[in-house]
Amino acid sequence: MTNTQQTLESPLAPKQTRLEELWELFRQNRLAILGLIIFLFFLITAIIGVILTSGQDPVFDPAMIRLQEKLLPPLTRPNIETLQPAEIPTLGIYLLGTDDLGRDVFSRMLQGAWVSLTVGFVAVGISVLVGIFMGGIAGYFGQGHLRYDQIIISCVLITGGILLALGTTYTGVGLLVAGHIYIFFSIFSKKILARRTLPKWFNLLHRGAISIDTIIMRAVDIMLCFPTFFLILTVVALLPASMYNIMIVIGLTSWMGTTRFVRAEFLSLREQDFVTAAKALGVGHFRIIFRHMMPNAIAPVLVSSTIGIAMAILTEAGLSFLGFGVPPPHATWGNILSDGKRFIFDAPWLTFIPGIAILIVVLCFNLFGEGLRDALNPKLREKG
Amino acid sequence: MTDSKNLLSVQDLKVYFRAKDQVARAVDGVSFDIRPGETVCLVGESGCGKTVSALTILRLIPSPPGEIMGGRVLFNGVDLLDLDETDMQKIRGNHIAMVFQEPLTSLNPVFTIGDQIGEGITIHEQVEPEELRKRCVQLLRDVGIPSPEQRLKDYPHQLSGGQRQRVMIAMALACNPDLIIADEPTTALDVTVQAQILNLIKSIQQKASMSVLYITHDLGVVANIADRVNVMYAGVIVEMGDAYQIFQNPRHPYTKGLLAALPGRSRRGRRLHSIPGAVPNPAFKPPGCPFHPRCSFAIETCKTRFPEMCKHGDGHLSRCPVLKD
Numbered sequence: 001m002t003n004t005q006q007t008l009e010s011p012l013a014p015k016q017t018r019l020e021e022l023w024e025l026f027r028q029n030r031l032a033i034l035g036l037i038i039f040l041f042f043l044i045t046a047i048i049g050v051i052l053t054s055g056q057d058p059v060f061d062p063a064m065i066r067l068q069e070k071l072l073p074p075l076t077r078p079n080i081e082t083l084q085p086a087e088i089p090t091l092g093i094y095l096l097g098t099d100d101l102g103r104d105v106f107s108r109m110l111q112g113a114w115v116s117l118t119v120g121f122v123a124v125g126i127s128v129l130v131g132i133f134m135g136g137i138a139g140y141f142g143q144g145h146l147r148y149d150q151i152i153i154s155c156v157l158i159t160g161g162i163l164l165a166l167g168t169t170y171t172g173v174g175l176l177v178a179g180h181i182y183i184f185f186s187i188f189s190k191k192i193l194a195r196r197t198l199p200k201w202f203n204l205l206h207r208g209a210i211s212i213d214t215i216i217m218r219a220v221d222i223m224l225c226f227p228t229f230f231l232i233l234t235v236v237a238l239l240p241a242s243m244y245n246i247m248i249v250i251g252l253t254s255w256m257g258t259t260r261f262v263r264a265e266f267l268s269l270r271e272q273d274f275v276t277a278a279k280a281l282g283v284g285h286f287r288i289i290f291r292h293m294m295p296n297a298i299a300p301v302l303v304s305s306t307i308g309i310a311m312a313i314l315t316e317a318g319l320s321f322l323g324f325g326v327p328p329p330h331a332t333w334g335n336i337l338s339d340g341k342r343f344i345f346d347a348p349w350l351t352f353i354p355g356i357a358i359l360i361v362v363l364c365f366n367l368f369g370e371g372l373r374d375a376l377n378p379k380l381r382e383k384g
Numbered sequence: 385m386t387d388s389k390n391l392l393s394v395q396d397l398k399v400y401f402r403a404k405d406q407v408a409r410a411v412d413g414v415s416f417d418i419r420p421g422e423t424v425c426l427v428g429e430s431g432c433g434k435t436v437s438a439l440t441i442l443r444l445i446p447s448p449p450g451e452i453m454g455g456r457v458l459f460n461g462v463d464l465l466d467l468d469e470t471d472m473q474k475i476r477g478n479h480i481a482m483v484f485q486e487p488l489t490s491l492n493p494v495f496t497i498g499d500q501i502g503e504g505i506t507i508h509e510q511v512e513p514e515e516l517r518k519r520c521v522q523l524l525r526d527v528g529i530p531s532p533e534q535r536l537k538d539y540p541h542q543l544s545g546g547q548r549q550r551v552m553i554a555m556a557l558a559c560n561p562d563l564i565i566a567d568e569p570t571t572a573l574d575v576t577v578q579a580q581i582l583n584l585i586k587s588i589q590q591k592a593s594m595s596v597l598y599i600t601h602d603l604g605v606v607a608n609i610a611d612r613v614n615v616m617y618a619g620v621i622v623e624m625g626d627a628y629q630i631f632q633n634p635r636h637p638y639t640k641g642l643l644a645a646l647p648g649r650s651r652r653g654r655r656l657h658s659i660p661g662a663v664p665n666p667a668f669k670p671p672g673c674p675f676h677p678r679c680s681f682a683i684e685t686c687k688t689r690f691p692e693m694c695k696h697g698d699g700h701l702s703r704c705p706v707l708k709d
Contacts, residue, residue: 273489279444280484281504281555282477295494 025375032371038364046117049110059090062111062331066102071347073097074105097349099339105353108331112354115332116361119247119316120309126251128305131258136289138216138259139266145208146215149186152205153179217263220256228253232315236324243326246319250312257308258301265297299376306369310362317358333358390458391595392418392441392480392563397455399433399440401666408666410436412619413455418563423589423596425606425627427642428616431663434599435485437616438565441597442480443472459563478508481556485568487548491540497524497551498536504558523554527584546577553584557592564589565597570605582608603646607631612699615639618664618674625700635694635702637679673703681706 026032052059066087069078074097078088089104096105160175232249239245269275270293278292319325320334328335333354340350399411411433418424426434439445441457443464457464464475476482481504484490491500501520505511511519517536524532527550540548549569556564566585570578586609589596598609606613606627613630615623615638623636634640644657661678664670670677676686683706693701 273484273486274492276439276444277482277484277490277552277555278492278503280442280476280482281558282473282475282507283503284473284507287507292492292495296492 022375026371029371029374031367032374035364035367035369035371038360039368042113042361042364043117045110046113050114053107053111053114058107060104060107060110062103062107063329064103064107066098069094069098069102070100071098071343071350072102073347074349074353096353097347099336099347099350100343105336105350108336109333109353109357111331112333112336113357115243115326115330116313116316116358119243119250120313120365122247123250123254123312123316124305124308126248127253127255127308128258128301130252130255132262132294132301134216134220134255135259135262136266136294138213139263140270140285140289140293142211142213142216142263142267145211147206148209149182149205151209153182156182213263216259220259223253223256226253229315229318232319233322233324236319241324241327243330246316246325250315254308254311257304261300261304262297265300266293269293269296300373303369303373303376306365306372310365310369313358313365314362317354389419390417391420391422391460392597393456393458394437394441395456395458397437397440397457398453399436399445400451400453401449402451403449403667406667409619409669410450410666411440412669414616414619414621415455416614416621416624418595418597420562420595421589421593423586423598423609423611425610425613426597426599426616427601427603427606427613429601429663431666432616433619433666434601434616435567438482438567438597438599441565442476442482443467474508477504477561478559479561480563480565481559481561483549483552483556483564483566483569486572487545487552487569488572490552491548493540495539496536497538497540497543500540501536501551501555501558504555508559519558520554523557524551526557526588527551527554528580529554545573546580549573549577549581550584553581553588557588560592561594563595563597565599567599568601571600571602578605585609603642615642618669619666620674620703622675622704623702625696625702626698629696629698629700633696633700635696635700635707636675636704637681637707638675639702641678 049060053062064087066078066083068082072078072094074095076094076097077092078094080088089107091106094104094106096109099105099108156175157179160172160179162172163175164172166172231253235249236246239249266289275288275292278288283292316325316332317334317337320332321338323335323338325334326332336354337351337358340347340354344351394417395415397411397414398409401408401410414433414437416424416426426437428434436445436450440452441459441464445452452465455465459475459480464472467475491497498517498520501523502516505516505519520536521532524535529535529547529550535543535547540551543551549572552569564585569585570581573581582605585596585598588594596609598605600606610627612626613624614621615630615636617638623630623634623639625635630639631643634643638659641657641659645659647656659678664674664677670687671690672688673679673682673686673691676682679686681704686706691703691705693703694705695701
């Protein structure tokens with residue numbers, strides 16, 4: 001008895017979770033590991049950077065102007081005799097030189113790293129959230145149809161809202177009230193009208209007009225038609241310049257890829273037996289979408305979002321370079337580059353340092369993303 | 385007809401699937417009853433509407449293309465087809481649970497066994513985490529999985545097929561349902577494991593006195609487990625009765641054909657009997673009795689008139705007027 005018990009208790013399959021297996025595969029890819037290391041270095045730098053460069057009396061002051069020390073090349077020692085004690089850089093050396101106002105480029109790069117990091121993560125976070133939501137709805141509920149009456153009522157409500165906003169109070173309120181009455185009516189009508197024969201026009205109104213999948217995927221197609229960068233430029237020009245607006249705008253113009261991924265995954269997942277099994281357990285729709293299906297669909301989203309972070313960092317740098325980005329006193333890699341381009345022959349480090357920093361960070365995200373994709377790809381896994 | 389002692393009563397259920405210009409009548413007027421504590425088998429070949437009937441009881445038919453065209457599914461006197469989605473979710477898992485055919489794909493690959501067994505309980509009941517864990521361990525022990533504490537942390541791919549099916553059964557048992565629908569739970573398993581799972585279902589059923597609707601195409605399994613048997617063909621029930629009646633005294637040519645097709649000791653070395661022809665396409669069923677093109681007893685009226693249920697006494701019914709006596 002004890003003997004059989006022991007054999008039964010011995011592990012049945014290699015004791016390896018999915019994560020460990022993934023890490024095994026990922027580790028074999030040297031470039032991806034390099035990407036991961038640089039990414040972690042960048043992460044730590046940015047976090048330390050924002051701590052050391054912000055506050056009343058920062059350790060590295062990115063805004064300290066020393067006009068007599070301007071355009072010094074990297075690794076120059078400051079001229080201690082002409083500087084106030086407070087103006088001397090903390091390291092005792094201009095590690096990455098100074099710019100045209102004598103500000104320490106090293107401090108400014110540190111400050112800019114945080115901007116790049118947050119813009120990258122928050123923008124991609126927004127786009128992934130929107131993308132997962134839209135893709136999830138399109139993939140799971142996509143076969144459902146919006147009915148004619150629902151479309152008409154939403155039009156009525158929207159017109160009501162617009163009229164109210166424009167000042168036509170009575171008509172606006174009237175439309176809004178009528179819309180809400182209809183919604184309440186339609187919630188309870190199922191029970192009231194269940195056993196009656198209905199007039200023909202009523203049935204016609206309740207006929208499905210357009211599928212939810214069509215609506216969402218055509219919206220994606222429309223969004224993909226815009227040249228994104230110019231759309232962002234236009235929107236940013238209209239909005240007050242701030243870091244948060246840029247994050248939101250970048251996020252809201254890059255969710256389409258995620259939506260397509262998630263929808264495609266969901267279309268195949270919803271036919272899987274375990275989804276039916278979950279339904280048979282009495283699990284609700286949203287719990288099925290977000291708890292049962294999403295973890296199975298998240299892999300390609302993760303991959304595309306790492307590459308998306310690189311894209312967002314590039315976009316932010318581009319916007320800052322064009323002067324539409326984060327407003328000037330705050331340093332970002334884009335506006336360091338933009339300031340430096342006037343002195344590209346006198347002080348090339350002002351353009352090369354932020355340029356190379358952007359290059360390395362974007363490259364590391366791309367390498368990391370591709371490594372992740374290869375590790376998650378079951379076809380490549382078979383070969384290895 | 386509405387017998388209060390029936391746990392589940394399916395009455396004249398019709399489920400059609402619409403394609404572009406065809407209507408496939410997958411389930412075309414099925415009626416059967418399940419009493420508390422009873423094992424009822426639904427037997428028939430692939431595509432005869434067994435699984436669709438079972439899924440319709442839980443209202444899991446994808447719609448579109450599926451449509452419930454008529455009939456009633458009375459569960460404790462409540463028509464499940466009238467309930468809305470939220471009420472239905474309270475029935476599923478809690479009162480009626482289902483065990484699926486493929487244990488390999490019916491478990492979510494990204495969650496541990498413990499998560500998946502516990503999920504049903506957390507949805508339907510308020511349970512403390514410690515209590516939940518204890519119940520999961522107990523459930524795994526009930527279905528005969530060794531060292532359940534360790535298995536809770538395992539992922540489905542770390543278990544064998546038979547163990548996964550045991551886990552599926554544990555999930556179905558989680559909320560002590562009144563009825564378990566088992567949709568060919570042993571088809572994907574090999575024969576020794578199949579026998580174990582059948583014994584497990586039998587013992588659990590006796591212990592917890594729940595009803596089982598067992599769907600299968602395997603008459604050997606039916607003989608092993610069933611109290612009563614419903615034989616389905618092309619979306620209708622052609623014969624119903626208790627297991628002894630069906631096996632000893634089949635009154636429908638289709639049932640006779642199925643039983644004749646079983647290999648037996650007395651017919652060793654001879655060719656097995658087979659029913660000529662194939663199952664009709666559910667979109668183009670023959671008029672009259674759906675079985676008449678393949679039936680050796682068929683007479684003229686079979687081609688035109690859909691046969692009524694004929695009583696053979698003691699709850700034994702069959703849809704064949706020819707073999708009435």
